[in-house]
Amino acid sequence: MSKPTIVLVHGAWADASSWNPVITELQSQGFEVLAPTNELRGVASDAAYVSSFLAQRTSGPVVLVGHSYGGVVITNAGAAGGDVRALVYVDAFIPDEGETVFQILGGSGSAFDIPDPSVVFDIAGYPGAPEGDADAFLKRKTVFDYFAQDLSEVDRGLILAGQRPITLSANTAPTAATAWKTIPSWAVIGLADKVIPAATQRSMAERAGATISEVDGSHVSMLSHPQAAIDAILAAAATVGD
Template sequence: MSTDNLTVVLAHGAWADGSSWEKVVSALESAGVCTIAAQLPLTSLDDDVAALDRTIEHVEGPVVLAGHAYAGAVIAASRAANVRALVYVAALAPDEGETVADILGRVAPHPAAPALAPDAHGLIWLPDEAFPAAFAQDATSEEQTYLRAVQQPISVACITVPVGRPLWKDVPAWFLIAQNDRMIPVENQRFMAERMGATVSVHAVDHVPLLTAPTVVADVLLDVVEKVGGNHG
């Protein structure tokens, strides 16, 4: 299969939007790989999967689907027929019958991880101090300020619904483990990656390497594109 018609579709996590992938998009496009960053409403898991699948509907040809953090659950719930591989970037991978909250809470949190609780509308906001302390400790102060300013809260309905059969049981998966992640402990990432039988790469990066180490993320994605689609020229 030629990679000429292969598209990478990126799904963002909680407290972010599609622009969080900006540096990775630039790197992939510079390498000649068509890339789309989906916009998820973060209003419920079903809403997010529907938004992702609507994005994929606009793609002709095969897709490599990548998800960051919470979006690991979203990409695994896609039923788009043209998905050829999944890539988890410090992401969550609940198994059938589990919720995102289940898998997130299976190990003790990092000491710097924030305490989270929904507001009166059922939305979970990341505390301001968590951006430099845990979410993006390797980012510049300007980047941390921007992340805080534009954060998109996530609904409780996104993380409390049991998932169906995850797509990683049917298509090959890759997992970028973030060793310095303070939001999803590294031992939890290892557990999920091993359980799904993913091809693993481990990097000394924080929770948002798509922002703080975009070359690392882009290189992983380019390697997947090569393996799924053959040599790109």
């Protein structure tokens, strides 16, 4: 049985390098690995970009992996392009139809579920923004204390410096398609995640019927404890082939 292609979709405030430890190990095991840009502009457009990428850049079975907001994107894109046979969610949102990021976090105890978003985000306009929309950047304290608290100070500094913002509208746009309803899924739950608390991750994963594993990691467990993500991806890949 041939190996599936692994496609890794990063989340907000990140780029493909957030998957580097995972990519290196999967490549060493002979997998073709692709890590496209997640544009972080809006659920519909981000999902359309990823589904187009899958259709044009992959052939044969795919294991599609999402971190954080990347989980929203793969949920919307997974059945719309390419031959996606498995979904893997790492510290990720697994939304149902109509749900938004901020709605899911409401009442969860997330560091982001607060009345005044300027406490954790720096808000900045961007060219061509629709009225009322803006980019959200993470404040230093947010990165160091809530987002990546189990990384070294140097690595947290790199996240702070290189973060790619997400639009506020991407966090308030509803999910329109739910690939997990037709495609088997796996979920890695970060027990020390302060962005999407573990209980919230588990509730979504159980609803999706995902195969669940846990890791004593922050919201970026694929960097601090990459083996957990690798193991889930390998488990998914073992069920997939031509």
